[in-house]
């Protein structure tokens with residue numbers, strides 16, 4: 001641009017810009033964690049929020065087995081994709097409870113999050129219902145040991161919305177169940193991304209494109225919740 005004249009109008013804009021800059025400067029400490037401003041160019045810095053992603057089951061515990069599809073494998077495929085999306089986002093660190101088809105105790109899974117002082121814990125699983133093979137959809141679970149206003153409920157609700165929005169899958173809502181998640185010291189949830197006993201959903205969940213779509217929804221839910229939590233601090 002050329003020929004910029006310093007008119008009164010421009011001065012008004014400048015004043016507004018100065019005020020805006022001042023407001024932004026005050027907001028920087030709040031936004032810092034999520035903006036990644038303390039990150040190194042190579043990746044996450046000490047202030048990055050750690051997200052722990054758990055691929056349910058594994059090894060001698062395959063989870064549900066339907067038409068030769070092992071739940072543990074589907075869970076790991078989706079979890080891997082979620083971890084990759086989080087890893088590419090410099091605001092966050094990610095750790096997986098398993099990256100191979102191996103058995104890991106529930107206590108060890110939670111310990112990864114508690115010992116790492118994680119901001120979030122999410123277990124990714126797939127559902128099965130032999131009795132009703134038409135059952136379908138996504139459901140997110142939280143520990144029934146929580147109060148109704150616990151952050152885990154908020155995380156679960158945001159996550160459930162994001163995944164059903166992105167996938168278009170049936171929304172089965174958020175439910176409380178007796179779960180090992182009660183030992184988590186941070187917001188924690190378990191998402192069942194679909195039913196392996198449903199022929200259509202089993203075909204979707206073994207399709208890499210759909211796995212990526214589910215992963216994108218999970219990633220968006222995680223980011224939306226962490227941004228909300230940061231603003232609410």
Ligand SMILES: [Zn+2]
Nearest residue numbers: 056063125126
């Ligand atoms: Zn499972």
